[in-house]
Amino acid sequence: MKMSSKARYGLYVAVELANRYSDTEVVSVALLAQCTGVTEKYLEQIIAIMKKANIVHAIRGASGGYKLAKAPQDISVGDILRVLEDNLQIVDCIHKDCANGCNCVSRNLWVKLNQNINSYLDTISLQQLVEDKL
Amino acid sequence: MKMSSKARYGLYVAVELANRYSDTEVVSVALLAQCTGVTEKYLEQIIAIMKKANIVHAIRGASGGYKLAKAPQDISVGDILRVLEDNLQIVDCIHKDCANGCNCVSRNLWVKLNQNINSYLDTISLQQLVEDKL
DNA sequence: TTAATTCCTACTAATTTACTATGATTTATT
DNA sequence: AATAAATCATAGTAAATTAGTAGGAATTAA
Numbered sequence: 001m002k003m004s005s006k007a008r009y010g011l012y013v014a015v016e017l018a019n020r021y022s023d024t025e026v027v028s029v030a031l032l033a034q035c036t037g038v039t040e041k042y043l044e045q046i047i048a049i050m051k052k053a054n055i056v057h058a059i060r061g062a063s064g065g066y067k068l069a070k071a072p073q074d075i076s077v078g079d080i081l082r083v084l085e086d087n088l089q090i091v092d093c094i095h096k097d098c099a100n101g102c103n104c105v106s107r108n109l110w111v112k113l114n115q116n117i118n119s120y121l122d123t124i125s126l127q128q129l130v131e132d133k134l
Numbered sequence: 135m136k137m138s139s140k141a142r143y144g145l146y147v148a149v150e151l152a153n154r155y156s157d158t159e160v161v162s163v164a165l166l167a168q169c170t171g172v173t174e175k176y177l178e179q180i181i182a183i184m185k186k187a188n189i190v191h192a193i194r195g196a197s198g199g200y201k202l203a204k205a206p207q208d209i210s211v212g213d214i215l216r217v218l219e220d221n222l223q224i225v226d227c228i229h230k231d232c233a234n235g236c237n238c239v240s241r242n243l244w245v246k247l248n249q250n251i252n253s254y255l256d257t258i259s260l261q262q263l264v265e266d267k268l
Numbered sequence: 269t270t271a272a273t274t275c276c277t278a279c280t281a282a283t284t285t286a287c288t289a290t291g292a293t294t295t296a297t298t
Numbered sequence: 299a300a301t302a303a304a305t306c307a308t309a310g311t312a313a314a315t316t317a318g319t320a321g322g323a324a325t326t327a328a
Binding site: 001002003004007008011012015077085086088089090091092105106108109110112113116117120121124129130132134 | 135136137138141142145146149211219220222223224225226239240242243244246247250251254255258263264266268
């Protein structure tokens with residue numbers, strides 16, 4: 001039950017973009033890689049997922065880069081982590097038809113735990129996170 | 135960020151033992167394996183961890199088996215999952231000295247998320263779980 | 269003495285994660 | 299038009315973790 005590097009790095013990227021948030025400027029992967037200490041190539045893949053989920057917006061070509069698709073106060077940490085961490089689902093069987101062995105009282109626990117985690121992470125905006133107001 | 139099979143199976147075992155809780159009777163691994171659909175050999179390893187953590191108590195020899203070390207209302211789901219799921223720690227870097235790259239605002243988030251998960255799971259006793267009163 | 273059980277520990281197969289690598293495409297700048 | 303700086307797309311691989319399998323020793327009730 002570890003948060004993956006993918007999700008952690010993705011959040012780091014979001015934090016860096018939030019710190020540099022502006023209507024006009026974009027940030028290159030090269031700079032994000034430098035700030036986060038993650039390779040450019042790996043970040044590209046992670047950012048691609050975030051782009052697809054409309055968390056970041058890209059400008060292609062020379063002097064292109066990435067920016068947040070919305071203002072930091074309008075993006076929750078939950079929004080970001082869900083797209084990078086398999087919808088923040090703690091166990092797979094919740095939505096599966098697990099006829100065998102799946103103990104239903106435990107299953108209810110997983111559902112509640114999921115709700116707990118998601119609703120907590122949804123209360124925190126990227127803005128709050130960068131201002132360290134948790 | 136998936137709960138491991140180890141932790142899930144361990145909780146299933148705890149639920150089965152809670153359902154059969156009595157001062158005198160013990161339950162064999164063979165029966166637990168049958169109820170949970172997990173192999174005896176794998177359950178043995180999982181139960182060994184739970185025994186070491188004083189969650190279950192063992193009686194060796196013929197007609198031996200396992201029982202809960204405490205009453206179901208005195209064991210929390212958090213108690214069980216922590217011993218099976220690396221102390222329910224969502225990221226490793228929290229207690230490490232991560233000089234490079236570790237973005238501290240994110241780190242605070244992991245700490246809070248951990249607290250959130252642990253405190254939720256600590257409010258739920260095995261008794262509540264088996265009575266499905268979440 | 270036997271059979272039923274827990275206990276101990278080494279090994280292995282499968283899966284997932286975390287990258288690396290290559291190159292195409294796009295676009296501002298000169 | 300050429301160049302350079304950037305994103306985009308996708309295949310491959312190495313490392314780590316997870317999830318078991320396997321064999322047998324130790325214990326104890328019957």
